[in-house]
Amino acid sequence: MAKRRHNFNAGPAALPTPVLEAARDSLFAHGDAGAGILEISHRSADFEAVIADARETIGELYAVPETHEVLFLQGGASLQFAMVPYNFGPGGAYIDTGTWSSRALAEAQTIAHATGVWSSAEGGYRAVPEEASQPKIPADAAYLHYTSNNTIYGTQYGYTPETAAPLVCDMSSDFMSRPIDVARYALIYAGAQKNAGPSGVTVLIADKRYSRGFAGAPTTPKILRYVTQAAKGSMYNTPNTFGIFAVGQVARWVRDNGGLAGMAARAEAKAATLYAAIDAHPLCTGHAVEHSRSRMNVTWRMQTAAQEKAFLAAADAAGMMGLKGHRSVGGLRASIYNAVEPASVDALVALLEGFTG
Amino acid sequence: MAKRRHNFNAGPAALPTPVLEAARDSLFAHGDAGAGILEISHRSADFEAVIADARETIGELYAVPETHEVLFLQGGASLQFAMVPYNFGPGGAYIDTGTWSSRALAEAQTIAHATGVWSSAEGGYRAVPEEASQPKIPADAAYLHYTSNNTIYGTQYGYTPETAAPLVCDMSSDFMSRPIDVARYALIYAGAQKNAGPSGVTVLIADKRYSRGFAGAPTTPKILRYVTQAAKGSMYNTPNTFGIFAVGQVARWVRDNGGLAGMAARAEAKAATLYAAIDAHPLCTGHAVEHSRSRMNVTWRMQTAAQEKAFLAAADAAGMMGLKGHRSVGGLRASIYNAVEPASVDALVALLEGFTG
DSSP: OOSSOEEOOSSSOOOOHHHHHHHHHHHSOOTTSSSOTTTSOTTSHHHHHHHHHHHHHHHHHTTOOTTEEEEEESSHHHHHHHHHHHHHOSOEEEEEOSHHHHHHHHHHHHHSOEEEEEEOTTTTSOOOOOGGGOOOOOTTOSEEEEESEETTTTEEOSSOOOOSSOEEEEOTTTTTSSOOOGGGOSEEEEESTTTTSSSSOEEEEEEHHHHSOOOSOTTSOGGGSHHHHHTTTTOSSOOOHHHHHHHHHHHHHHHHTTHHHHHHHHHHHHHHHHHHHHHHOTTEEESSOGGGBOSSEEEEEESSHHHHHHHHHHHHHTTEEOOBOOTTTOSEEEEOOTTSOHHHHHHHHHHHHTOOO | OOSSOEEOOSSSOOOOHHHHHHHHHHHSOOTTSSSOTTTSOTTSHHHHHHHHHHHHHHHHHTTOOTTEEEEEESSHHHHHHHHHHHHHOSOEEEEEOSHHHHHHHHHHHHHSOEEEEEEOTTTTSOOOOOGGGOOOOOTTOSEEEEESEETTTTEEOSSOOOOSSOEEEEOTTTTTSSOOOGGGOSEEEEESTTTTSSSSOEEEEEEHHHHSOOOSOTTSOGGGSHHHHHTTTTOSSOOOHHHHHHHHHHHHHHHHTTHHHHHHHHHHHHHHHHHHHHHHOTTEEESSOGGGBOSSEEEEEESSHHHHHHHHHHHHHTTEEOOBOOTTTOSEEEEOOTTSOHHHHHHHHHHHHTOOO
């Protein structure tokens, strides 16, 4: 079996080879630190340099303004589902475009009052709101929460929603994939394990109005207040040091490969190739409606489950992995994050074109 | 400079060489998975095998009974400071033996009612309660929380406290260092970054009476209920996959090197050597009272700050790292976790013996 297959995993997912090389080179001895990257203190000058570099490189990629700051937390997007209402207060408005946004709303409602203002559940989560007909957000909404890319259903926003409310975005599966005007967001959060690194670290870009003050309930645990971590440079407690190192390396790789604009162009080209092959194939139907198609997760079905099974077997034989749709929806899915080479997409397209059921 | 120095870090800390080798060997291709350990799905059979192995090896080391289970979470001990009161309810009793137990109590009191029942703060946290004179725990305590080893002050329990209340222990800095009767605990939790692995993963051993049911407030976020993760095999959301892999490798290394009894003997021998050198040295005074001395973190002072500074410089020149006391207490500290070789302790002792200020 090939040591490294074409990796279409939804996450944890493919990482750029230079990132793996950097991890390898730091494993037994990180520079002159005298120990490996897993073994140095988070309070050491060596790790301070690692976290500062990760913070600054992400800041540079996104042109993060002085009003905002980058944080590194733990617990994945799922912990943010709780931290957002704890920090932004009750009365959030949620746009439901799939499993994760639905879970975010449910968790917010566990803690306090929160409202769903739009959902594509009925159509099988095939779309996000069209830019020209965005849902109306209640004037008194404490914040508006949306999911920029829906990993499971393969839909993605092509724009930043308009709202007067503080804008909160779960950007887990398209973080670092395209330029974004950070200034428009009160909070961006992203589990790193798609485009940005290994699992176990969550990257946040927060408006300091929300990360440097706390206006929530006094019964909110300190560890769940953004200000607690922000005031300590993401080191109120021991962070996932290796995860932050890896995210920093990914950010450097993005910077060295055209930055976010370069990533966006690359993603656009890969996605266009794959969607074209799906649209042209007599057995295939894309899941997402066209205006909502994701450049990160491409989802489609064949006419029968037997065809899908046969295709997965052919893909496996051709050295590909990760093409089975999420267990909650079935079908096929190719996650084509930043680190997935165009050659992998080309190989998938060639396989698809030759597949007759 | 030596690529790998004698590593006396308090955490993240030294890891056994075979663990680093396993990480290196899995970095680009984990077995036949077709991708590196950072890049495989947490839902893949390959990762299921990784987490099952970690769970079972820890189960074997501690002889975890059927009544208990092993979980892998994120957020460090600090997130447990909040999860414990959320899951065990208000009315916890806390024994305060240092910074971390004090923080645990403060976090519990943020959420609900909780009480400190004993503290060694006044004496500079030089002791834990003596076994023969354990503090009286209120009969209606929802649980008793203690910290088995105090990383900063260098004190450690040599026994398991007697109590009728469910016993909860922060075992972060002596987990995997000695045999424990797990059946006596309602919950053991440990940030892995001392004896058990890299930072970013928290290992729990929980009595299923507490991890398989939830009796807390309905406003508790789902992500903070033990049952949420327990019911999903620690994969309610994407876990720190690499961290779990590394913890599993550490557990295997412990098993292959005499198990917990072997680790305890090794720790006892290293600590005895170092304490003897400190006690014999005219310039040195141990911080902890004798009955509370830690086998993991050895803390001491010299007569003057200038001597300590000179000793740190000499240690640095001799290829040692991590010997500065915690910034909150000063002095000197040698953390001699499982992975610190006896030869490193011998080198430190030799340096100390030759040090005249």
